[in-house]
Amino acid sequence: MRGFGDSRRPQGAWPPHPGPLPGGEREGPLTLTLSPGGRGTWVAALPLPLLTACSGPQSMLDPAGTQAGHIGTMWWILFATCAAVYGIVMLWLLWALARRHRWVEPRGVLPVEEGRDRGLTFWLSVWVGGTVVILCGLVTASYAVDKSLTHLANREELAVEVEGMQWWWRIRYPDDDPSRSIATANEIHLPAGAPVRLKLKAQDVIHSLWIPNLHGKMDLIPGRENELFLVAEREGTYRGQCAEFCGLQHAHMALTVVVESPEDFNAWKEAQLAPAPEPASDEQKRGKAVFLSSACSMCHGIRGTTASASVAPDLTHLASRPTIAAGTLPYNRGNLAAWIADPQRIKPGNHMPLVGVPPPDLQALVAYLDSLK
Amino acid sequence: MSKLQCCLLALLAVAYNILACAFPALAQDPAPPAKAIPAPAASPPDDGNWSMPAKNYASTRFSELDEINAGNVRDLQVSFTFSTGVVRGHEAAPLVVNGTMYVVTPYPNHLHALDLTKPGAPTKWTFEPKPAASAQGVACCDYVNRGPAFADGKIFITTLDAHTIAIDAETGQEVWRTKLGDINKGESMTMAPLVVKGKVLVGNSGGEFGVRGWVTALDAATGKIVWRAYSTGPDKDVLIGPDYQPFYDKEKGKDLGVSTWPPNAWEIGGGTMWGWISYDPELDLIYHGTGNPGPWNPEQRPGDNKWTGGIFARNPDTGQARWFYQVVPHDLYDYDGINELILVDLPWNGETRKALIRPERNGYLYVIDRRTGEVLAADPYFPVNSTSGVDLKTGQIQYNEDKHPRMGKVVRDICPTAPGAKDWNPSAFSPRTGIVYIPHNNLCMDWESVEANYIAGTPYVGANVKMYAGPGGHRGAFTAWDPVQRKKAWEIKEDLPLWSGALATAGDLVFYGTLDGWFKAVHAQTGELLWRFKTGSGIIGQPISYRGPDGRQYIAVLSGVGGWAGAIVAGDLDPHDASAAKGFVNAVSDLPRRTTKGGMLYVFALPSRS
Amino acid sequence: MERNFVRDVSHLPTHGHGPSNLTWWGTIGFILIEGFAFVLAGFTYLYLMMQFQHWPPGMPPPELLWGTLMTVLLVLSLAPNVWAKRMAEREDVPRSRIAVLVMLAIGVLTLVIRWFEFTVLNVLWDSNAYGSIIWTILGLHTLHLVTDVGDTAVLAVLILTKHGKDPRRLGDVTDNAMYWNFVVAAWVPIYALLYLLPRAV
């Protein structure tokens, strides 16, 4: 098994990336986030061997944010309770089967005499009473955890608009000064420790934003606006994915969440504000011309050029993003070229058509796009 | 009252008038006039010509001729007609200069000179500018042209493919031609130029194509660009400099044309200038509006979107802005700010204010101090529900949260509509009554914002719109508004939206036309219908009045349905689609049954006494 | 297996009235199903109402005349309907025949009125969600009218021919009368929803 089976892997391990990621490949401490319930001790105490496979860039068992931490606590409460109940039931079942079992043909029927079931009836009442008590406990715990998920909501420091499209994510950072608002695609950068409000909407079908390491999922529903409130605490790179079936390429609708220090975050934001750099080399210049004169500019925009289309991801800072095609491929020049050359083979049914850029033009185009840091 | 008393009173009145003209101070100080008067410097006495579509720099569209009056107008009859040979929407005003009438047609923008001295007004010459045919694809609302302008022996016209052309008024020869915009970006030109101090002022159209709006001054003699002021972008492009002194704080700040937009959105942000310009020679300021921001979908352009949807006062020589007032910051409903600006001096709280009157798209009639840009009044002349009023302290319009457009959600019953309570079709102002005569719509709409995708040369709108009759069930109205009393004097309900201009005359008459082809004269005081005539096609043109070479008074108007309101007829649109013509088709789906295409000049006069 | 005869049932009758019949229970079953469908459609109506600022959105509510006429007619039809049921239970064949014919005539009349009702809704089903739900609810109810009128027509043919002598036909008349009661009972809240509620909010 490849990947993040080992929880000590660097947090920037996903996606595989040739160069350093914006978030930096930090060796994050294993459980930086301690939820009030002391999840860390739970982890240590539970001898479940499978747990080693539980951390990772898209795992609810490896919380990196306050909310995911609380939910993690809830999980361990539920797990412990249910495991205990299950154990009791199974033991009793074993006993019942072993007690007077027979391997033979039936002989006669046990008569039910008056009063014979009285003892069982008593235990049934105990059983029901126990069930009620346990359930009341769980309901209370669930309600408490649910409340704790939003208790920081009035301390919002950052609002991010997330719009689900078939099959990518449009991310906007609105600002009171509209000229400082930025738009990107398939990546969310968050400052560590800051309370963030994600505003979720969709224009086409229902999607669901799920970043397990930070929070549970919330649907993006056409005609409605939902909110998800979270605090990311541990720096690192996480993965989120659409969790509501949304059509052909539901499987390839992922996004990268980079949690970084406030300084790094601000630097990233400043970089995003700049329009696309002018092409430096002749090849890049030609690539820009190819972009503007071909089908690319019908859907994609690059700020600073005349291409301002907006039905597909904005490419102004394409080369700074960790993935292309909504988490389908890690970003690098080779993948980019392969993607442009035949997007329908990599992600069949997605809305990027086979444009058929001739090979020399393709090289130039990729060179230009690769300059859009 | 005896006859003698009458004569005495009349004499006194004449004397007072003479005194008032000779010594303005005398007239003002003791008792300000009870009604508004046109800005004196901008409205010279009528010479019987009609040399600019708005009649004068004050944009009064008032003729001092009174041969035709309320008493005899019922005898008015056709004097002659002229077929323009084009059957698109005729929004232009004919010009009459020294015995020649100049008529500019919609695309292909032919300019006809008619010799009024001869019976039947034969054609003197025709100028064909041959604009690019593909320009038809970037004309949002029919291939209209709003008229020529005359100055210094030249006729100036704009063409649909964004050229401005000067033609010798006598010979019909082209003097110069300047390309001002690129149709491949969606830029076109439809407005009537205004010539001020030897400069031809023009602006571009194409707010629905994501163009960047501007107003430009060309040297009337050579056609060279003297200055160009954009409606979006950094201050140096907008020509905002040290002279800029807006009244309200919200208009102050550096490079607001950049910072009130999302990054780079101002480059495709609209704010075109395709309507009317007025000029006050006394203050030496031109006044013009700026169009709607692009796209219509407001969610794609958070911020105030300066300098769209507002009014600029500029120095005509340098283009430097003096003041600006944003009527609709962050415009939500395509409330283009390009309507006419009537310059009047009017009594206000005991003093006389130099003001401009603007019946705005958003349903308010603004009275603004034209020296400073202070809003004196903004009163609804239409049952507005998209906004709840204008805060006169801050100048801020109060949007109604209930009617805020949302992506993917139809917001119902927004009044007024995208074409506004009143669109470009200009009002008239009569100094005799002190009343503004406003031909306008009575429509409401359903609106849904959708994602607009910018592709240069194609529309950039992002809204589905469906219009229908507003409160009362009628779709148009002709309103007489007293700007001093701040109330309606009277109103005529019209079944169809009104898309023609208005004309007021000293004969106490007001003329306007309807979409189904009626040309009407009503009494300026009461609104009583005195005369009407059915023309061959719907009227969306601007009526004028002139004194012919024979000394008689004539009324002229172009008939030819079209424009945004009449696109269903001019463009053969299909009424099954409620969103056709950006929703207007739904409001006038009965129009094809009530009128047909046409392109005809009608000139009326009283029967000759001979 | 040995048998142990404990009871003779040969004296039992072969048909009964009301709840002792299978058909009665079957009819009740389908009334439950359809009644619950009406309830859910009503909830949908209220749910959609919450999505709108104005209800109806931008058009006048359905005109009262035909709907009210329908309500009056349906409520009044309960009288002959109950009479029909009573006659059938008394096994009074001639009067049952008259009653069935009267109910058939009323049924046809309701269909005519329903036609006019559809013409004054002031909205089409494809205009907006409001139009969709009122057309659907009215259509659902019309479906019940149509099936019941069809049912009554077949019953009329049966009862007017030699089949009419069969006491089971009279049992069918009572079941049919019960179903008509349901159709009327379903209509009254629908009338309130479609015609009165939009005027009240």
Place this chain on the structure above:
Amino acid sequence: MSPKDSHPSDELRDGPGLNEDETCRRLERTWGTAPGLWGWLTTVDHKLIGRRYIVTGFVFFLLGGILALLMRLQLAQPEGTLVGPDRYNQIFSMHGTTMMFLFAVPIMEAMAVYLVPLMVGTRNIAFPRLNAFSYWVYLAGGIMLYVAFLLNTGPEAGWFSYVPLSGPEYSPGKRTDFWAQMITFTEVAALAVAVEVIVTVLKMRAPGMSLNRVPLFVWSMLVTSFMVVFAMPSIMLASSFLIMDRLIGTHFFNPAEGGDPLLWQHLFWFFGHPEVYIIFLPALGMVSSIVAAMARRPVFGHLPMVLALIATAFLGFGLWVHHMFATGLPRLGVSYFTAASMMIAIPSGIQIFCWIATLWDGQPQWRTPLLFVVGFVVIFVLGGLTGVMLASVPFDQQVHDTYFVVAHFHYVLIGGAVFPLFGAFYFWFPKITGRMLSERLGRWNFGLFFVGFNVAFFPMHLLGMVGMPRRVYTYPAELGWAGMNLTATIGALMIAAGVALFIVNVLVSLRGGRIAGPNPWGAGTLEWATSSPPPSYNFAHIPVVEGLEPLWDSRGRLPVVHGLRVEEREVLLTTVVDAHPDLREPSPRPTIWPLLSALAITVLFIGSIFTPSAVVWGSIPLAVGLIGWFWPKRSRTPTEPVVES
């Protein structure tokens, strides 16, 4: 009451006056199904219809299983290329749809159609023609869906077809229309059977079978049928709205015009959650039957069991919102549904307790049906506990729509319904066919199924928690899901082997299985009181019930009533609560009209996918069919005219 009813005619009647062989011969002539195709098409015998219902349902189970295997093979490795996204989407939608609508509900109702009349001791189900009709409609719906699927027109929006994805704009073509219409088919069939079962249970029980003596399986089917009556109208409305949105431009789910996508979810889950219990409650009844027979004692706590069934049914309607915790509904509202969802664990807990208590107190025999019951308890309790977890809003927000949920509901549905169903197959197969299934193959069958099931579905819990969403046709290699997915695929193959073994067992046993005799398990309920397979008339004499387990109570001498006619189809009606004999009701004869009506309604439904006017012209043949169906016929003996219903 007319006088002639009170005086019995001179016809032949069962009872002491008639020779037993002669009784059976005449009853067979009256009740038997004609041989040949015509008989097959016209029969109204609940056993024949129930049998073909069961077989059809099982065939759909196999088809759904094959689709599941395809999915597992596609997901066995990352970036699999066995099928593309379009096919995969159709496959999982077909899988869910088949299993829920064409297998689970119908087969439970099929078992009821077969067993309920036998267990309540009557000769046929109520409304037997409606019964035939419902089978034909169900068959037509299933065939339609599969033909469409094979023609690349299978549903593609999942078995719950969320709008707008399944709406007119995002689901082009006719794929979703066929799906929505299939809903209509199955709901017509299910509602018809529900009414039949309710009426059969309430009115046709054997004399003496008062409500407190009704077997638990019959109770469960009665409760289930009531749930069907209240749940199905919701999906009927929803699928009608959907198809109207798609075909005639209504706006129920168009947010721009005042509709709401969440309206679909409310309506769907208001049906969809009870649907789970509709599948699961009959299985509880089967488990109770098996447990009682295998433990050699009546089920402990009959009354608590019945109350638990009813409580489950009521609660089942109150927790649909727990499928919508991630839709952003108001927080306080959803907390109520957390509580309601958890509370449903109480009746389930009671039932589990009662079964184990019965086994504990009885003498359980290790026969295959019991194995499946044990498998049921082991699996279902785990699924139930994960269900309790899912009721917690915060936890559900994490695992909703992930493989955790996939694991959960397979534990609940396969554990809670399929394992009991296989147990029931082993248990009642002798009754239906007269031959026993092989115990040896049965143990292998169980072993493979049980182990395979856990290998396939247990890892999915973890997969969901480490991030794997549902309904993805592939996944990237970097996320480390490959190992667990491969394990799951191996488990799926084991299940397939187990099911294959079952089929072998059936085929072998049909020919060479041990002859069962009337009551091979020594069980106590009435279906075992007649021969295996039962005769067309079920019982030569209607039994009289004196206890919960009549065969055990009567110690071999079953009391019966006599006096029903043998030359006419006649059933005995009893009163609702106490089951006193009330009426001798004529029962309809075979007829072709239900089949013709079903064909007519099929044409109507399918035609309406292509043109709304089909609803109008399609209703003409339907009306003809129905009139033919209900047109009264004179009976062969003129004294007592018969109604056909």
Place this chain on the structure above:
Amino acid sequence: MFSRCRPAASVLALCVLLLAACEREERAYRGEPVGEVKPGAIVQGTLYAGEPSPPPPQRREYEGNAYHISEGKRLFEWFNCSGCHAHGGGDIGPPLMDDTWIYGGELENIAATIVEGRPNGMPSFRSKIPDQQVWQLAAYVRSMQRAVRKDVAPGRDDHMSASPGEQSQPVQEAKPGGGTPPSSQGTGQ
């Protein structure tokens, strides 16, 4: 007899329809890249010299395919066709839901119009729209004029109800060469 034949005939008709379904529901994602919409078979009139040439394969492939038409519907919005033609009723450009066609109303004519542009304001999208999407758009435009089978035409979209969905309108024969609208006669350019 009637009630027995009717279902049989309908079932037969249904089978035929279902066989057509394979084609209707096919989803081909990888079309031709940007190239030329081959002008070979484009005609704008109904008068032929000699035998008419057979229709090109795209007609069946795109006009009979629900997926392509629905993609065309999406692109119609994305590429701002709706900006000029509204939802078929027309605006700046002529209406597309009527049967009046200046440059021919067949699939190939419409595709050619998209690629080449037309002098009176229709922009050319040559090299801007890949061929497959041109065909998809053209097929959608054909559905607006009700010239495709009803079972492949799209239903209403999830937006403002501007015009009835293509599917809920009767199929009609489009004039192959198209008529000339009165408006194009006046300007004469």
